[in-house]
Amino acid sequence: MAHPLPRFFARRFCQQSSPFPRASNSFPRRFQANPSPRRNYATGESGPNPRPGQSPFKIWPFVAITVVGSGAYILMVRSRVDMAPTNEQIAAPKKDTPTFSPTNVTVLFVLGGPGAGKGTQCANLVRDYKFTHLSAGDLLRAEQDRKGSEFGDLIKSYIKDGKIVPMEVTVQLLENAMTEVVEKDKDHKGKFLIDGFPRKMDQALKFEETVCPSKFVLFYDCPEEEMQKRLLKRGQTSGRSDDNAESIKKRFKTFVETSMPVVDYFQKENRVIKIAATKTPDEVYKETKEKLEERLGKNF
Ligand SMILES: Nc1ncnc2c1ncn2[C@@H]1O[C@H](COP(=O)(O)OP(=O)(O)OP(=O)(O)O)[C@@H](O)[C@H]1O
Numbered sequence: 402m403a404h405p406l407p408r409f410f411a412r413r414f415c416q417q418s419s420p421f422p423r424a425s426n427s428f429p430r431r432f433q434a435n436p437s438p439r440r441n442y443a444t445g446e447s448g449p450n451p452r453p454g455q456s457p458f459k460i461w462p463f464v465a466i467t468v469v470g471s472g473a474y475i476l477m478v479r480s481r482v483d484m485a486p487t488n489e490q491i492a493a494p495k496k497d498t499p500t501f502s503p504t505n506v507t508v509l510f511v512l513g514g515p516g517a518g519k520g521t522q523c524a525n526l527v528r529d530y531k532f533t534h535l536s537a538g539d540l541l542r543a544e545q546d547r548k549g550s551e552f553g554d555l556i557k558s559y560i561k562d563g564k565i566v567p568m569e570v571t572v573q574l575l576e577n578a579m580t581e582v583v584e585k586d587k588d589h590k591g592k593f594l595i596d597g598f599p600r601k602m603d604q605a606l607k608f609e610e611t612v613c614p615s616k617f618v619l620f621y622d623c624p625e626e627e628m629q630k631r632l633l634k635r636g637q638t639s640g641r642s643d644d645n646a647e648s649i650k651k652r653f654k655t656f657v658e659t660s661m662p663v664v665d666y667f668q669k670e671n672r673v674i675k676i677a678a679t680k681t682p683d684e685v686y687k688e689t690k691e692k693l694e695e696r697l698g699k700n701f
């Protein structure tokens with residue numbers, strides 16, 4: 402659809418300065434059978450065209466209108482583009498090496514569809530293995546509610562639509578939270594469960610390149626039907642803007658189209674521990690513990 406502004410400009414300028422009358426006989430007279438006398442715009446006189454063979458109309462007003470109108474339209478489009486946050490605005494400074502070395506900092510990504518039970522299992526792992534649990538969704542919600550955040554509105558609309566917030570925001574929030582923990586530790590070490598992240602390939606690559614390579618992914622596998630049931634139930638008390646049927650549908654779509662490729666990517670690198678998430682929370686945790694210890698040993 403054409404943008405309304407040029408039409409608006411055209412209408413206004415035509416009304417004000419078009420040499421054509423606006424009635425039905427507004428075609429240039431040379432298209433009409435019996436041309437009648439008209440105003441000469443060069444001299445301001447009425448009467449027959451004083452120079453036969455030359456166009457009776459001066460084209461400069463039209464050229465001026467076109468140039469001014471196009472210029473205004475280009476300026477307006479540019480200003481619209483400038484209003485959207487660009488990657489440069491939200492990007493962290495470029496780095497060549499990750500902030501944390503995997504020797505000191507252990508990162509496990511925790512993935513699974515919305516409502517698969519990631520948060521529930523993370524709580525158990527924190528209790529038993531002293532992990533620090535960082536939920537990307539929780540960090541985004543906190544940033545959304547932080548007074549003065551320049552990303553508050555952006556995050557709000559992305560979460561409601563089940564879309565993935567531009568990676569620079571989330572990666573930076575995670576890095577900040579990790580830094581806080583590592584700086585407080587006397588040995589500058591840390592053990593993190595990064596829950597609900599990475600949800601998109603660009604996040605996975607950026608995080609491992611600039612923050613810390615992860616050991617592997619705990620992937621909670623659950624059918625949509627079960628996840629939907631859990632989320633709708635949680636929605637009765639959670640107060641989350643995305644625990645409703647419409648947002649859940651969008652979140653499932655994003656998960657299949659955008660997040661599963663991340664799981665597939667790590668699977669190809671043999672960095673995925675897959676856990677069936679349909680059983681009771683205790684049963685799911687039993688399998689989680691067994692598979693984790695199989696991979697890392699009992700005293701990791
Ligand atoms: N194994 C399970 N069986 C039944 N209900 C469960 C199970 N695990 C978690 N739940 C419930 O399902 C809901 C979603 O669980 P949880 O918040 O842990 O999922 P999540 O994967 O972290 O979700 P989200 O991605 O939306 O944050 C919660 O209400 C939780 O109590």
Ligand SMILES: O=c1ccn([C@@H]2O[C@H](COP(=O)(O)O)[C@@H](O)[C@H]2O)c(=O)[nH]1
Nearest residue numbers: 537538559560563564565566597598600
């Ligand atoms: O890396 C991420 C993680 C999450 N989001 C957005 O947050 C919501 C909620 O996430 P939960 O893990 O379910 O709490 C998610 O649907 C995304 O909109 C994100 O953009 N990037």
